[in-house]
Amino acid sequence: MKIVIVGGGFGGVKAALELSENAHYQITVVSKDKSFQYYPTLFSTATGHSHRESWVPLEHIFRNKRNIEVVYDTITKVEPEEKYVKGESGEIYRYHNLILALGSVTTYFGIPGLNTYSYGIKSESEIRALQKHLFKEMEDGKDDESHYVIIGGGATGVELAGALGTYVRTLRKHFGIRKKSVRINLVEAAPRLLPRMSKATSKSAARRLRQLGVHVETNRRVEKQTAHAIVVNGKPIKSQTVIWTSGVANPPFYEANKEHFELDKRGKVIVDEYMLALPHVYVIGDNAATPYAGLAQTALHDAIFVAKHIKGGTMSYRAIDPPCIVPIGKNWSLFEWKWLHFSGWSANVLRHAADIIGYNDVLPFGRAIGAWRARSVAELRIPDSFSQSD
Numbered sequence: 376m377k378i379v380i381v382g383g384g385f386g387g388v389k390a391a392l393e394l395s396e397n398a399h400y401q402i403t404v405v406s407k408d409k410s411f412q413y414y415p416t417l418f419s420t421a422t423g424h425s426h427r428e429s430w431v432p433l434e435h436i437f438r439n440k441r442n443i444e445v446v447y448d449t450i451t452k453v454e455p456e457e458k459y460v461k462g463e464s465g466e467i468y469r470y471h472n473l474i475l476a477l478g479s480v481t482t483y484f485g486i487p488g489l490n491t492y493s494y495g496i497k498s499e500s501e502i503r504a505l506q507k508h509l510f511k512e513m514e515d516g517k518d519d520e521s522h523y524v525i526i527g528g529g530a531t532g533v534e535l536a537g538a539l540g541t542y543v544r545t546l547r548k549h550f551g552i553r554k555k556s557v558r559i560n561l562v563e564a565a566p567r568l569l570p571r572m573s574k575a576t577s578k579s580a581a582r583r584l585r586q587l588g589v590h591v592e593t594n595r596r597v598e599k600q601t602a603h604a605i606v607v608n609g610k611p612i613k614s615q616t617v618i619w620t621s622g623v624a625n626p627p628f629y630e631a632n633k634e635h636f637e638l639d640k641r642g643k644v645i646v647d648e649y650m651l652a653l654p655h656v657y658v659i660g661d662n663a664a665t666p667y668a669g670l671a672q673t674a675l676h677d678a679i680f681v682a683k684h685i686k687g688g689t690m691s692y693r694a695i696d697p698p699c700i701v702p703i704g705k706n707w708s709l710f711e712w713k714w715l716h717f718s719g720w721s722a723n724v725l726r727h728a729a730d731i732i733g734y735n736d737v738l739p740f741g742r743a744i745g746a747w748r749a750r751s752v753a754e755l756r757i758p759d760s761f762s763q764s765d
């Protein structure tokens with residue numbers, strides 16, 4: 376049986392590994408990127424920790440899997456009647472079963488200027504651009520107050536806000552810049568931080584960030600950005616460094632192939648109880664309209680479910696509500712799962728355990744430990760390429 380999996384992320388990699396146990400399956404993983412990206416540590420890599428914690432080449436992951444072929448291409452078209460997908464290269468990939476796990480893309484909700492002037496941390500290229508900018512600022516030897524604005528009070532914005540101050544101060548020391556303060560604003564449009572979590576957890580996050588010197592501003596809407604300022608609730612804030620952590624959407628692939636897919640109002644693909652969007656076409660992870668889409672654990676859960684279904688399983692899909700652990704600053708995290716929430720050092724230990732399990736979902740245990748340990752390595756330089764260097 377020929378199985379084509381589009382996407383080399385959490386969902387795609389896990390599905391390929393699960394299916395590879397059956398030697399009769401010929402699996403082709405088509406990915407536009409050469410590496411698996413471990414999103415939960417991007418904030419940490421962006422703030423000066425080793426790139427090895429965030430990227431693992433797909434060829435390393437599948438090295439010992441004889442029935443998995445990895446192809447680098449961007450899929451643009453699906454023809455479900457004829458059972459093939461087509462890549463930008465012009466290549467056609469035929470399948471008996473297709474799994475689509477394309478992840479998300481950044482959206483700026485049409486806010487003028489953000490696309491041009493803001494920085495991001497959702498990919499290698501975004502992180503490189505941000506770090507280049509910060510290094511340039513240091514090389515120029517600026518010793519006046521530096522003002523950083525992070526937009527988005529979700530987990531990514533909160534994690535980044537907790538780590539950015541330390542990183543900027545370390546860079547300043549490294550470049551011999553001694554004077555003046557670092558100001559970090561975290562701007563959120565909703566009335567509280569971490570709007571998907573409980574009120575108590577939001578309060579703890581805001582308190583912790585304030586202790587770390589972050590200026591938390593909720594109920595603030597970004598209106599536009601120019602080269603030197605960001606306009607929030609009608610007021611310009613002078614800043615050379617605005618980091619957009621908000622806004623993710625389904626990739627344009629689904630809109631471009633909309634004659635085949637039914638999309639919900641968020642643009643996510645409606646799937647049946649077996650995660651099928653069309654006969655023989657599964658849609659999983661961030662792309663599927665399921666209750667907890669948008670989390671790595673959900674993508675992994677979907678991948679395991681779909682692999683079982685392809686192998687002949689008959690159970691229906693059940694969404695699971697995964698625990699959330701948000702690190703804020705050194706050795707401190709927030710934990711929340713259903714009614715249970717706590718914070719501090721113990722939550723941070725759980726976060727480390729969750730990361731080891733997360734790496735081990737796609738890597739053998741020894742290599743998972745290696746990726747996890749990489750975070751203790753500081754990286755005060757910008758490598759030529761994060762994802763390809765070993």
Ligand SMILES: Cc1cc2nc3c(=O)[nH]c(=O)nc-3n(C[C@H](O)[C@H](O)[C@H](O)COP(=O)(O)OP(=O)(O)OC[C@H]3O[C@@H](n4cnc5c(N)ncnc54)[C@H](O)[C@@H]3O)c2cc1C
Nearest residue numbers: 382383384385386407414415450478660661669670671674
């Ligand atoms: C900054 C950040 C931090 C996060 N932190 C956490 C966290 O701490 N915990 C958590 O649970 N979740 C976290 N998430 C969410 C989590 O990363 C996603 O939910 C998860 O990656 C979704 O898995 P996926 O397989 O659907 O997509 P992805 O893992 O994004 O994989 C998508 C893959 O598809 C490939 N691709 C895309 N389009 C094409 C195409 N047209 N053709 C070929 N290949 C294509 C991409 O190259 C990529 O390999 C975070 C997300 C972000 C942005």
